Amino acid sequence: MRAAVLGTGQTHHRTRRTDVSMAGLCREAIDRALEDAGVEWPQIDAVVLGKAPDLFEGVMMPELFLAQALGAAGRPLLRVHTAGSVGGATANVATTLVKAGVHRRVLAVAFEKQSESNAMWALSIQPPFTAPIGAGAGGYFAPHIRAYIRRSHAPGHIGALVAVKDRRNGALNPYAHLRQPDITLESVRSSAMLWDPVRYDETCPSSDGACAVVIGDQAAAEASERPVAWIRATAMRTEPTFFAGKDHVNPRAGAEAARALWQAAGITDPLEEVDVAEIYVPFSWFEPMWLENLGFAEPGQGWKLVESGETRIGGRLPVNPSGGVLCSNPIGASGMLRFAEAAMQVMGRAGEHQVTGARTALGHAYGGGSQFFSMWVVSSS
Amino acid sequence: MDAPPLSAPLNIGFDYTRSLGPVLSRFMTGLRERRVLGSRTADGRVHVPPLEYDPVTHAPVTELVGVRPTGTVRSWTWTDRPLDGQPLDRPFGWALILLDGADTALLHAVDAGARDRMHTGLRVRIRWAAQRSGHIRDIECFEPDSGEPFPQAEPDSAEPVTVMTTPIRLSYTHTTSADESRYLRALAEGRLLGQRCPVCHKVYVPPRVCPADGVPTQEEVTVHDHGTVTTFCVVNVPFAGQRLEPPYVVAQILLDGADIPIPHLIVGLPADQVRMGMRVAAVWRDPQSWTTTPENIAHFRPTGEPDSPYESYREHL
Numbered sequence: 132m133r134a135a136v137l138g139t140g141q142t143h144h145r146t147r148r149t150d151v152s153m154a155g156l157c158r159e160a161i162d163r164a165l166e167d168a169g170v171e172w173p174q175i176d177a178v179v180l181g182k183a184p185d186l187f188e189g190v191m192m193p194e195l196f197l198a199q200a201l202g203a204a205g206r207p208l209l210r211v212h213t214a215g216s217v218g219g220a221t222a223n224v225a226t227t228l229v230k231a232g233v234h235r236r237v238l239a240v241a242f243e244k245q246s247e248s249n250a251m252w253a254l255s256i257q258p259p260f261t262a263p264i265g266a267g268a269g270g271y272f273a274p275h276i277r278a279y280i281r282r283s284h285a286p287g288h289i290g291a292l293v294a295v296k297d298r299r300n301g302a303l304n305p306y307a308h309l310r311q312p313d314i315t316l317e318s319v320r321s322s323a324m325l326w327d328p329v330r331y332d333e334t335c336p337s338s339d340g341a342c343a344v345v346i347g348d349q350a351a352a353e354a355s356e357r358p359v360a361w362i363r364a365t366a367m368r369t370e371p372t373f374f375a376g377k378d379h380v381n382p383r384a385g386a387e388a389a390r391a392l393w394q395a396a397g398i399t400d401p402l403e404e405v406d407v408a409e410i411y412v413p414f415s416w417f418e419p420m421w422l423e424n425l426g427f428a429e430p431g432q433g434w435k436l437v438e439s440g441e442t443r444i445g446g447r448l449p450v451n452p453s454g455g456v457l458c459s460n461p462i463g464a465s466g467m468l469r470f471a472e473a474a475m476q477v478m479g480r481a482g483e484h485q486v487t488g489a490r491t492a493l494g495h496a497y498g499g500g501s502q503f504f505s506m507w508v509v510s511s512s
Numbered sequence: 513m514d515a516p517p518l519s520a521p522l523n524i525g526f527d528y529t530r531s532l533g534p535v536l537s538r539f540m541t542g543l544r545e546r547r548v549l550g551s552r553t554a555d556g557r558v559h560v561p562p563l564e565y566d567p568v569t570h571a572p573v574t575e576l577v578g579v580r581p582t583g584t585v586r587s588w589t590w591t592d593r594p595l596d597g598q599p600l601d602r603p604f605g606w607a608l609i610l611l612d613g614a615d616t617a618l619l620h621a622v623d624a625g626a627r628d629r630m631h632t633g634l635r636v637r638i639r640w641a642a643q644r645s646g647h648i649r650d651i652e653c654f655e656p657d658s659g660e661p662f663p664q665a666e667p668d669s670a671e672p673v674t675v676m677t678t679p680i681r682l683s684y685t686h687t688t689s690a691d692e693s694r695y696l697r698a699l700a701e702g703r704l705l706g707q708r709c710p711v712c713h714k715v716y717v718p719p720r721v722c723p724a725d726g727v728p729t730q731e732e733v734t735v736h737d738h739g740t741v742t743t744f745c746v747v748n749v750p751f752a753g754q755r756l757e758p759p760y761v762v763a764q765i766l767l768d769g770a771d772i773p774i775p776h777l778i779v780g781l782p783a784d785q786v787r788m789g790m791r792v793a794a795v796w797r798d799p800q801s802w803t804t805t806p807e808n809i810a811h812f813r814p815t816g817e818p819d820s821p822y823e824s825y826r827e828h829l
Contacts, residue, residue, distance in 0.1 A: 375715075
């Protein structure tokens with residue numbers, strides 16, 4: 132059974148969306164997705180909800196109190212949780228329900244309302260019998276970025292190049308949280324060092340936001356009056372957070388998920404055959420790292436695509452034309468935003484950040500300690 | 513036989529800030545004025561607390577109507593031992609209360625004094641909090657209806673409530689695994705304990721069920737308190753709950769004889785001189801203070817030995 136993205140929707144992402152509740156935030160994305168898909172509520176068969184750790188909002192199992200606002204009354208509702216990759220995993224679960232022939236149209240929605248607490252605090256809880264050395268996601272990933280730089284001999288400005296590109300791309304995206312058309316390499320490189328080697332401007336913001344997609348089966352897709360994004364393949368893989376010999380720079384689960392994805396999609400040369408990629412890059416250096424992990428470049432070579440400008444809009448493989456996680460990071464929704472933006476590109480509905488002629492696009496997300504990976508490939512035909 | 517696993521309390525808390533959105537903002541603002549608002553959905557029903565979205569039509573709910581501060585108990589139970597954070601600190605009834613004018617029941621506490629004063633059909637009324645701020649706690653609780661007149665609702669000209677602070681406190685007992693307990697007890701004796709996986713023969717510190725092979729510990733080995741920095745981060749950013757003052761260096765340290773690094777602090781040289789491959793040694797606190805904690809090691813210090821070659825630790829990055 133084939134499946135396609137019929138429509139996408141997202142919120143205006145901001146540091147604090149105090150104008151809406153969690154339900155209102157989700158509905159802002161859902162209502163836009165339904166409108167974009169040209170689908171009415173009675174046509175939705177099931178709802179899949181994703182979000183990251185419940186400690187971020189301090190609501191255990193938010194699917195309980197959100198069920199009704201999400202339109203789940205009288206329908207199946209599933210909650211998905213795979214840390215930062217959850218938005219992608221949620222879209223993949225919805226796709227599976229359609230591909231399996233269980234449902235015709237499934238609504239997938241993911242959100243985070245970071246302003247309700249403080250993610251840095253929530254990710255640095257110190258259990259008894261441990262030393263007080265946790266320092267949030269930045270403290271976790273910075274050493275692995277250092278290891279990448281050492282291993283690849285990448286020049287020091289590569290991370291800043293990614294930051295400049297993504298922030299300028301974000302300025303083309305009306306929904307982006309950070310829109311910085313005037314950012315420069317010099318301004319990034321002179322911004323505060325937070326978690327050496329990660330600077331302030333190379334770090335994602337904390338955002339409130341949500342994203343939704345409507346996934347339909349072949350009949351639903353063919354009934355759509357607007358272009359759809361055909362889901363050619365999905366893949367997910369997991370590995371332990373820590374094990375002896377774990378490659379934190381080029382994790383095995385990510386590489387294996389990518390291999391499975393390309394194979395299922397019939398893609399033999401990803402750099403040649405993929406027109407645009409939305410990759411989960413919360414710290415700028417992860418762009419070259421994931422380009423290698425995904426097979427767009429050989430190990431140690433990903434930074435060369437960045438340096439030569441090939442990942443800009445107009446380059447050989449535009450990466451994160453939406454501005455990516457570096458511009459908007461409602462954590463639970465960030466993965467689904469990557470998936471939705473990939474779909475928007477092949478549907479020709481990406482507005483000012485549209486990549487001309489995009490026919491095949493990757494959506495990618497990762498979560499935990501580079502532990503959960505989810506991805507999909509969508510095409511215009 | 514092993515001593516029982518170590519356990520200790522873990523208490524976490526945060527004052528969460530709830531954005532209310534248009535419907536709940538009006539509801540909370542109403543409570544501040546001693547008014548209860550319900551939402552009317554397309555089928556004519558009035559919901560208290562108000563729904564933000566119509567469960568049938570899915571449309572946003574916009575019509576809010578006032579209901580009475582009196583109502584009827586539809587069902588109930590009794591608690592003899594109230595918990596911290598509950599509306600009352602003495603035995604009380606939990607009740608589903610249908611307010612006059614509403615079509616759905618509200619769960620709240622009834623200060624009935626004794627269990628035998630609670631019954632289905634009991635008429636109750638809101639006891640308003642003396643100080644109201646636009647919070648669900650503005651309803652202190654319910655009490656059996658005396659029939660006395662209520663003080664007038666007090667429309668105020670203060671700004672509408674848009675954010676409600678909700679303190680959440682969680683109290684756990686954190687219990688370590690048998691492996692980790694042995695590791696911690698060895699630390700209290702100044703030893704670093706690891707385990708060699710019987711399948712892959714890798715040495716894990718602390719010991720644990722091998723995450724790669726899924727087999728439990730059989731052979732425990734003591735590892736050295738010297739090692740090599742594989743990689744590290746200089747933390748410059750302050751954050752809530754932080755226990756160290758930035759800047760400080762958190763490094764991954766591959767102890768000699770181990771196959772997986774442990775994270776710890778590097779002290780004893782400027783942060784910008786810490787290097788991948790640097791040789792370091794544990795600095796133990798005064799043995800008199802040792803307990804079952806990795807904090808017995810205050811930090812690691814450079815030994816002054818030549819750096820380890822990259823090839824010696826590249827498989828551990």
